Amino acid sequence: MKTEKPISEGIMDSLQMKTSFKDFNSLKNEADTLYLKFQRMGFIESELLELKKENDSSYLADFSLGKKFSFLKVFYSSEDFTKKELQQISSEVDETYFILSFESIPLSLKKLTAIRNQKGNAFARVKLTDFEKDENENLSATLFIDNGNVRTVDSIVVKGYEKFPRSFLKYYAGVRKGKIFNQKKLVAQNENLNGLGFVSAVKPPEALFRKDSTTVYFYLEKQNNNLFDGILGFANDEETQKLTFNGYLNLELNNNLNYGEQLLINYKADGKEQVNFRTKLTLPYLFSTPFGLSGELKIFKRDSTFITTEQQIRATYQIDPRSTVYVGYKGYESSNLLDEAIAGTPIDDFKSQFFIAGGSYIKPQNRKLFPVKNAILLDVGIGSRKKDGKSEGQLGVETTLNNIFNLNYRNSIFIQNQTSVLFSESYLVNELFRFGGINSIRGFNENSIDASLFSLINTEYRYQFNDGIYVHSIIDLGYFENETISIKQNLYSFGFGLGLNTKAGLFKFNVANGNAQDSDFSFSNTKIHISISSKF
Incomplete structure (x- = not known):
């Protein structure tokens, strides 16, 4: 190849020029390709002057390159593209034109075509026309759009x-x-x-x-998406000689009627100290509308101290695929099971009624083990508690915020905050929030901490070996207040965990050591949390 002026080594390398050919046609095609490459580099006046045979095995391609243009001034119509859209491809955008480097032109036109496609012009074509040079030897062109027909989903x-x-x-x-x-x-x-x-x-x-x-x-x-996990045990109480249940049961039935309905049944008992029962039915998109209904029943019994029943009904409305709001009613009824009052432990019969409202924002991601990228949940309840014929106004607020920061395929960081607060003039033990365990702060017994206010931060550094197994760290921090005993305390826990997707289901194994503020570290505070969710 010969040009009227020397070509830099950088240009020669970017040409990636072949020098050996099996026949004349392939040699001629390479010469034409070089001509197009020169044009894309900014030598738009270049031309192949001659392809001359020097001897039986050599040919010479003689090019005239002309001036190299580094930038192109492109005129456009605001009816075709907004300045914000053009700023995706150019750092210099004016009201009537934008500037492109020659090397970026092919990719920029491809991006602009994609923007038109997203507006319903599935067969849109974007190209440059009317190339001109001004008196200062600067090059300009006009952006031409062939939109075709706007397509809608019929x-x-x-x-x-x-x-x-x-x-x-x-x-x-x-x-x-x-x-x-x-x-x-x-x-x-x-x-x-x-x-x-x-x-x-x-x-x-x-x-x-x-x-x-x-x-x-x-x-x-x-897909089969019914979940089951649990262990149930039976024993005779040594004192009462009555049959007692212990263990846990978690049953989740999803979409068995091809309606998208969900039925939850959850039971946890340790035999003596506490029993927790929950059932919930969700009916989405009633009569093919964005409205849905859900009803829930919870029963919590703590040894022979108290039993609390909660009923809840919600009417939901789906704003968009990620956002849902709801209004509803929540009622509590609690009974004191103690024969005699315990000093410093305010437990009493009461009934509460709340008007509740809230919403959720859930962003999914295409990851089998971690299907939710981030979530924001808010629940607000305004109501009153009636005790001994007297009514007292109350306000309850519960929030959950979490996010997964995906560093790459294998490494990610999970952060979650749970905050709940009950505003009231006075408090009873049997109306407080209860937390602790695998779903709140790990390293503590399930629902072992009572609080009128608590805020938890759960963090995990996760390393994913493949789509079926991962390990993670556990660093949980918490703060809670209990107004019934005037306590304010910080909590923390550290540990590690394992997640394994087996044929039986998703197996989770966590080891965490939980401690309170100003308490000495003790291995006896280490808790092992094991769960497995089986689909059927």
Whole structure:
């Protein structure tokens, strides 16, 4: 190759030029390719002057390069692109033009085409026309847009799981008829469906474009998503000679009627100290609307001290695929089981009624072991407690915030904060929040701490070996207040854990040592938390 002026080594390297060819046609194709490469580098006036045969085995390509242009001034219409959109490809954007380096032109045009596609122009084409040089030898061009027809989703077809509840497509994933077709958004919505648990996306969605309609196909497969784990024991109480139960049972039935419904049954008992029972029924998207209903019953009994029953009903509304709000009613009824009052332990019969409202924001991610990227939960209750014929106003607030910081595929950091507070003029032990254990602060017994206010920070550094096993650290910090005994205290726990996805289900093993402020470290405070969730 020969040019009218020497070419730098950097340009020669970027050309990646071949020098040996099996025949003349492949040699001619390489010469034409070099011409296009020169143009993309900014030598837009370049041309191949001659391809001359020097001898039986050598040819000489003679190029005229002309001036090298480093930047291109591109004029555009604000009706086609906004300044904010153009700032994705250019650092210098004016009201009528933007500046591009020559090397970035192909990628920039590709990005602009993708932006038009997201606006429903599935067959849009973006190109540069009307190249001109001004008096200062600066190069300019005009951005030309061929939008084609704007496409909207006219029909939706589900393949593989024909009985899939369509309301989840509309409200949970956000796929609706009449929406502008956006391939990138459809792929993200398809991945969101994996977060439901009872369905999996077999492959990305596809679109069939006809002359006057667009049909989107989703390829789904029903998954068994009923969960069960538990151990139940039976024994005779040495004092009363009555049969007692101990252990735990956790049953979760999901989408067995192809409606997206959920039934939870949870039972925990240690035989003597406490019994905790919970059941909840959730009915989403009633009559194919974004409204749903849920009802819940909780019963908590602490040895022979007290028993508290909680009933709750909620009406929910799905704002968008990630956000839900609700209003409802929550009622408590508690009975003092003590024959005689214990000094310094205010326990009494009472009834409470609360109007509750709140919401949630949950962002899923396509990770089998950690399907939720971040979550924000808020619950506020305004009501009153009635005791001995007297009523007292109360306000309760509960929040949960968590996030996973994905450093890369194997490494991530999980951080969660749980805060609950009850505002009241006076407090009873049997109306306080109860926390401690694997779902709150690890290293402490389950529901062993009473609080009128508590705030917990749970952290885990996670290392994932593959999609089936991970290990993690445990660093939990907590603060709580108990107004019934006028105590304020800091808590902390440290440990490690293991998660293993087996044929039987997801096995979790945690070892944590929990201590209170100003307490000496003791190995006897170490707790082992084991859980396994089996799908069927």
